[in-house]
Amino acid sequence: MKILAINPGSTSTKISIFEDTNLLFEEVLRHPAEELSKYPTLKDQYGYREDMITAFIKSKGFSVKDIDAIAARGGLIGPIEGGTYKIDEKLAERLGTNMVHASNLAGLIAYDLTKEYNIPSFITNPVTVDEMEDIAKITGIPGITRKSKFHALNQKAVAGKVADKLGKTYEECNLIVVHLGGGVSIGAHQKGKVIDVNNCIDGDGPMSPNRAGSLPVESVIELCFSGKYTEKSLKAYVSSEAGLWAYLGTSDTRDVQKMIAAGNKEAETLYKAFAYQVAKGIGAMTTVLKGKVDAIVITGGIAYSDQFVGMIKERTSFLGNIIVMPGEEEMLALAESVLHVMSGKEKVKVYKG
Numbered sequence: 001m002k003i004l005a006i007n008p009g010s011t012s013t014k015i016s017i018f019e020d021t022n023l024l025f026e027e028v029l030r031h032p033a034e035e036l037s038k039y040p041t042l043k044d045q046y047g048y049r050e051d052m053i054t055a056f057i058k059s060k061g062f063s064v065k066d067i068d069a070i071a072a073r074g075g076l077i078g079p080i081e082g083g084t085y086k087i088d089e090k091l092a093e094r095l096g097t098n099m100v101h102a103s104n105l106a107g108l109i110a111y112d113l114t115k116e117y118n119i120p121s122f123i124t125n126p127v128t129v130d131e132m133e134d135i136a137k138i139t140g141i142p143g144i145t146r147k148s149k150f151h152a153l154n155q156k157a158v159a160g161k162v163a164d165k166l167g168k169t170y171e172e173c174n175l176i177v178v179h180l181g182g183g184v185s186i187g188a189h190q191k192g193k194v195i196d197v198n199n200c201i202d203g204d205g206p207m208s209p210n211r212a213g214s215l216p217v218e219s220v221i222e223l224c225f226s227g228k229y230t231e232k233s234l235k236a237y238v239s240s241e242a243g244l245w246a247y248l249g250t251s252d253t254r255d256v257q258k259m260i261a262a263g264n265k266e267a268e269t270l271y272k273a274f275a276y277q278v279a280k281g282i283g284a285m286t287t288v289l290k291g292k293v294d295a296i297v298i299t300g301g302i303a304y305s306d307q308f309v310g311m312i313k314e315r316t317s318f319l320g321n322i323i324v325m326p327g328e329e330e331m332l333a334l335a336e337s338v339l340h341v342m343s344g345k346e347k348v349k350v351y352k353g
């Protein structure tokens with residue numbers, strides 16, 4: 001079975017074609033912030049990202065008609081159980097109305113191909129998978145609750161691989177998984193459930209290449225009333241125009257490393273501060289797991305950087321076994337899950353709203 005997997009992230013679009021679980025072709029297209037800033041809204045990126053996907057299929061000598069199923073990364077669709085969901089009208093409508101992150105585009109592009117070519121399409125472990133314990137959701141203000149928005153697909157896929165390495169099942173392990181991508185999420189996985197995680201898109205947890213992370217609330221209130229921002233522009237600032245990008249004009253950590261090598265002290269301090277915040281987040285999650293941690297797993301694009309991972313290790317190695325799994329397992333996880341539901345090995349879920 002030929003499976004097309006599509007995965008738009010905040011700084012990249014990843015596209016793969018699998019024959020069952022054998023990877024035939026893959027491309028990772030990186031999008032510099034200047035390129036994406038041409039599009040005023042995420043919806044406006046639809047054509048840009050879709051064209052890349054269809055061009056990729058053609059460039060590999062395929063036509064969309066050769067594809068048997070589409071595996072799309074799942075976007076922000078509200079708190080939901082993990083699993084694989086068939087994309088239907090209701091799910092596509094939800095993906096279209098809650099367009100806050102590029103991952104929502106995956107299902108929309110997939111569903112348009114479903115309608116045009118009659119190919120089934122699915123999303124798996126969308127970014128709003130919610131397994132958080134009630135206690136983790138409470139804040140100091142009644143009515144404001146913490147939400148689960150994170151790299152659920154990759155965190156669970158990588159956690160599964162690490163469990164294998166440790167000779168256990170995912171349900172037998174306690175892991176802290178740190179995804180270092182365009183967004184940064186740190187999840188406490190307890191016996192197969194992500195019982196706490198920072199909401200990595202709305203300003204919670206460490207800063208990221210282009211996100212603010214947690215901020216002092218009073219200063220945020222001052223920004224809200226400064227007259228400089230609308231609600232929309234301030235939300236965009238926090239979730240896609242902040243972090244390293246706001247200070248240094250790049251969201252590519254390889255550029256930051258070049259700046260540091262060239263003697264840029266501001267870049268050096270920021271990179272250290274970024275690693276410091278990630279390490280602090282890991283420390284916090286060890287308390288969630290009451291110190292019972294089988295491994296701390298570091299994954300995502302920035303995990304390729306020995307320099308960055310080294311700074312995290314310096315502060316956290318006393319907490320336990322650190323396993324670095326650079327990049328992501330998302331594409332294979334997407335293909336596998338579609339294969340499982342198409343073959344009846346796993347039950348496909350229906351989005352109920």
Ligand SMILES: Nc1ncnc2c1ncn2[C@@H]1O[C@H](COP(=O)(O)OP(=O)(O)O)[C@@H](O)[C@H]1O
Nearest residue numbers: 009010011012181182252253300301302304305
């Ligand atoms: N070899 C590398 N060394 C350092 N940073 C890297 C490397 N490869 C990718 N990155 C960084 O990883 C980040 C993107 O991670 P990725 O997980 O691909 O992001 P996305 O969230 O867009 O899927 C970018 O900041 C990029 O600069």
Ligand SMILES: CCCC(=O)OP(=O)(O)O
Nearest residue numbers: 009010127150181182183
């Ligand atoms: C919405 C959470 C997922 C996320 O941040 O993904 P990217 O790192 O790809 O932007």
